[in-house]
Amino acid sequence: MNRRSFLTTTAATALLAAATTLPAFAQDPLKVGFIYVGPVGDMGWSYQHDLGRKAVEAAYGDRVVTSYVESVPEGPDAERVLTQMALEGNKLIFATSFGFMDAVMNVAAKFPDVKFEHATGYKRADNVATYDARFYEGRAVLGTIAGHMTKSNKIGYIGSFPIPEVVQGINSSFIHARKVNPDVEMKVVWAYTWFDPAKEADAAAALIAEGVDVILQHTDSTAPQAKAQEAGIYSFGQASDMGSFAPAPRISSIIDNWDPYYVKRVGMMLDGTWESSATWGGIGDGEVVIGEITEAVPAEVKAEAEALRDKIASGEYHPFTGPLNKQDGSAWLAEGQVATDEELSGLNFYVEGITAELPK
Structure with a gap:
């Protein structure tokens, strides 16, 4: 071995030895x-x-x-x-x-x-x-329960802002409440907030004054549940289970996971x-979850809601399946036709049967 090869080999050995004895630097989290x-x-x-x-x-x-x-x-x-x-x-x-x-x-x-x-x-x-x-998938299940549970045939909905995500939920709830109860009316109050307990409570009070006995919401606090409890009517948890209000007035919930x-x-x-x-x-x-359906809901209604949940989960059923018309009576979806994601992501109208005015 010549001198240059010896030195090269010796240096490499020394570097390897140093690498095995020095502590490894942990990657920053x-x-x-x-x-x-x-x-x-x-x-x-x-x-x-x-x-x-x-x-x-x-x-x-x-x-x-x-x-x-x-x-x-x-x-x-x-x-x-x-x-x-x-x-x-x-x-x-x-x-x-x-x-x-x-x-x-x-x-x-x-x-x-x-x-x-x-x-x-x-x-x-x-x-x-x-x-x-x-979320409109979960609203279909809650709307089914609401349609069965109302005695006044008036269901209230507290909207946050009139964006497609919220309009989807109002329409889906109404469509499926009407499927099980053709006499259902939908009353809508806009809170123009995501989270403001005072405004949400006022919105719930306004709906109760109109005679609704079931309230759904697309706002984030439990204030509507508290108002429902005072009035002795039903409500649903929004985004989380809100189980502290079970078994009444919260009879189920839509949970964001x-x-x-x-x-x-x-x-x-x-x-x-x-x-x-x-x-x-x-x-x-598993991103949209239906919370516990409480004993306040009759067993046959619970079974119907859970069956709908499972059909949606499997892809057997889509909540926006025709025939469906727009609020003004013009055709939207033909028999058996399913709304596309593009249509839903830009949804800016109510379906036929909702008499409330959609803010622009």
């Missing part, structure tokens, strides 16, 4: 941020998203560090909070309300190396994904496979 439109204690929408955040922590332990900012108004404040999260080193940020959409797009353009995910929106970019749940989605998407960041996508999961995906 992935920082994941969440922005909520309401407080985590709303027991509804934001509460369920925060359960998903906790599921991420449980799944990945010290490989991730999560943080959240709650009660962020939709608008300029959202852009400020998202920017701060990106500056703090979060590499994946979940924005969990429809009204955060433009703020997400603006901030994502400034931070191309950060991945953003926006709940219920439709705008995407290379570093922006969207995710949603087919974000845990599997958040765990999956964070896992994709960790293994380098994240990509922009649009996800719209439903009952069959």
Whole structure:
């Protein structure tokens, strides 16, 4: 062996020995941020998203560090909070309300190396994904129960904002209440908020004054349940189980289960496979869950609702299946025709039979 080969071999051996004795440097944990439109204690929408955040922590332990900012108004404040999260080193940020959409797009353009995910929106970019749940599937099941349970034939619905996601739910609830009770009327009051217990209570009171004896909602607090309890009428949990009001007035609920989605998407960041996508999961995906149907509901009605839930989950039945007309009587879906995702994602009209006026 010549001198040069000897020195090369000796140096390589020394480097290998050093590598085996020096401690390995651990990879920095992935920082994941969440922005909520309401407080985590709303027991509804934001509460369920925060359960998903906790599921991420449980799944990945010290490989991730999560943080959240709650009660962020939709608008300029959202852009400020998202920017701060990106500056703090979060590499994946979940924005969990429809009204955060433009703020997400603006901030994502400034931070191309950060991945953003926006709940219920439709705008995407290379570093922006969207995710949603087919809440209208759960509304079909609750509408079926409501149609059976009303004695006044008047069902109330508290809307948040007149966006397609909410209009889908009103229509689906009404369609399926009418299927089991052709005399049902749907009364709608708009709260123009996602979370404001005082406004939600006022909306519930207005519906009760109109004679409704069952209330559904697309707002996040338990204030409508409290009003229903005072009036001795029925209500449903929204976004989370709201089981503290069971067995009456809360007779079932629609539950948003974000845990599997958040765990999956964070896992994709960790293994380098994240990509922009649009996800719209439903009952069959475990993303929309029907809560316990209480003993206040007759056994045969419970069985009917659970059968509908299972048909939707299997794909055997779609809640928007014709024949269905628009509110003005014009044709929408022919016999057996199913609404497309494109139609539903832009839904801006009531179906025939709803007499309320849809705000523009």
